[in-house]
Amino acid sequence: MSVSCHLYPCRSDNYGVLVRDESSGRVALIDVPEEAATRKAIAETGWTPTDIFITHHHRDHIDGVGGIRSSYDVRVVGNAADAQRLPRLDTAVRPGDTVTLGDAEFEVLDTPGHTVGHIAYISRTDKLAFVGDTLFALGCGRMFEGTPSQFFASLQVLAALDPETMIYCGHEYTEANARFAVHLSPDDDALLAHVDQIVQKRGQGLATVPTELTTELAFNPFLKAGTADAFAQLRAAKDHF
Ligand code: ZN
Ligand code: FE
Numbered sequence: 250m251s252v253s254c255h256l257y258p259c260r261s262d263n264y265g266v267l268v269r270d271e272s273s274g275r276v277a278l279i280d281v282p283e284e285a286a287t288r289k290a291i292a293e294t295g296w297t298p299t300d301i302f303i304t305h306h307h308r309d310h311i312d313g314v315g316g317i318r319s320s321y322d323v324r325v326v327g328n329a330a331d332a333q334r335l336p337r338l339d340t341a342v343r344p345g346d347t348v349t350l351g352d353a354e355f356e357v358l359d360t361p362g363h364t365v366g367h368i369a370y371i372s373r374t375d376k377l378a379f380v381g382d383t384l385f386a387l388g389c390g391r392m393f394e395g396t397p398s399q400f401f402a403s404l405q406v407l408a409a410l411d412p413e414t415m416i417y418c419g420h421e422y423t424e425a426n427a428r429f430a431v432h433l434s435p436d437d438d439a440l441l442a443h444v445d446q447i448v449q450k451r452g453q454g455l456a457t458v459p460t461e462l463t464t465e466l467a468f469n470p471f472l473k474a475g476t477a478d479a480f481a482q483l484r485a486a487k488d489h490f
Contacts, residue, residue, distance in 0.1 A: 251270065251271055251272060251352060251353055252268055252270050252372065252377070253268070253269045253271060254269075254377065255268075255269075255296070256417065257289070257290040258421065259282045259286030260282050260286070262420050262422065263282040263283070263310075263419060263420055264417070264418070264421060265280055265290065266278070266279040267290055267296050267298070268350065268377075269294075270350045270351035270352055270353040272351055273350070273351025273352055274351070275299045275350045276296040276298045276300070277298070277299070278298050278302070279302050279379045279417065280302075280381065280419060281310075281313035281314045282312060283309075284313035285313075286313075287317060288316075298321050299321075299323060300324045300326060301314055301317065301318075301325045302327075302355070302379065303325065303335055303336070304367060304382070305328075305331070305364045305366060305367040305381050305382065306331055306335050310381065310382075310419060318336075324339045324340055325340070326338065326339070327340075327368075328343070328357075328366045328367075328368045329341035329342060329343050330343070331366025335366075342357045343357070344368060345357065353374070353375070354374070355370040356370070356371045356372075356373065357371075358370075360383040360403040361394075361395045361403055362390065362401075363390030363393060363394070365394045367381055367382070367390075367395075367403075369381065376414045376415060377414065378407065378410060378414050378462070380416055380418050381419045382419045382420065383403055383407065384407050384416060384418060385426055386422070386423040386426060386457050386458060386464075387427050387430050387447075387470075388426030388469065388470075388487070389469075389471040391484075392484055397484065400484070401476070402477075404472055404480070407462075407472075408465075412461075413461065414461070415462075416458075418458055418459075423458070424447060424451055424457075427444040430444070430468060430469070433470050433483075439467065443467075443468055
């Protein structure tokens with residue numbers, strides 16, 4: 250393991266992540282949902298941020314960027330195509346680019362659907378995926394800007410990663426997503442057992458993130474949708490659930 254991750258809850262249901270490259274000591278913040286919570290996570294870990302990787306422009310993912318930048322010498326990384334609605338970028342990336350964090354490398358994947366400029370950061374070596382609001386545990390983001398075929402393609406790209414990849418998403422929405430998954434597959438005993446574990450974890454105040462891709466491939470209805478049309482129907486059904 251060349252990088253370590255520290256997940257912290259913030260706002261009402263957001264997660265931020267600190268990612269530390271062990272060899273160089275560089276530390277990336279994956280989104281900065283809220284300055285105060287991020288400062289607390291920095292203090293608790295003792296990890297000084299050197300980089301900020303932004304997944305998308307929504308306020309609950311970038312609100313703390315300016316505050317952190319005012320105290321730390323950080324490089325802010327985000328999608329060049331969305332630069333006009335992101336905080337000032339030091340490194341404007343494009344899908345397919347590789348972002349380095351010391352010795353660690355993160356591939357930038359285009360994941361439009363929740364927003365058109367949404368990107369994900371992937372470490373194939375460490376089997377980590379920072380997916381923002383594209384894929385959630387047992388769910389996916391709301392389709393605010395993209396089309397069903399765009400969003401479906403984004404999920405297919407994530408589904409094709411190494412199944413052992415740990416998925417770090419931007420929100421703790423798992424229990425609500427689980428209710429929808431159970432509504433769709435009420436007789437799936439394996440799903441019901443998985444949901445029991447989720448309810449137990451949440452009852453103890455524990456995070457259900459990260460989640461392994463294998464688990465999502467087995468139970469996430471949006472990853473099991475076989476076509477863009479099927480995905481569109483599911484997304485609409487969840488919106489009205
Ligand atoms: Zn969002
Ligand atoms: Fe969000």
